[in-house]
Amino acid sequence: PIIVITAFSLLAQAQNDPKYVQGQQYYIGAHNIDQVWNTTKGNSNTRIAIHSAMGFSVNHEDMS
DSSP states (O other), X not given: OOOOOOHHHHHHHHTTOHHXXXXXXXXXXXXXXXXXXXXXXXXXXXXXXXXXXXXXXXXXGGGO
8 A cells, every 4th residue: 555644644643642742752752653654543452562671551541
């Protein structure tokens, strides 16, 4: 498939996450994760976990 991503569409998708807009989630842009927002809108049956050396919290707001 051909996927067209524009800066405007990326911004529109990112604006609903205050932590991303405030620059607190630098890794999203660093790993081009923001480009995926134009590919999928998600599925309530899908669970994703990101684990780092710092560990993770199962009670984090994004994991509910």
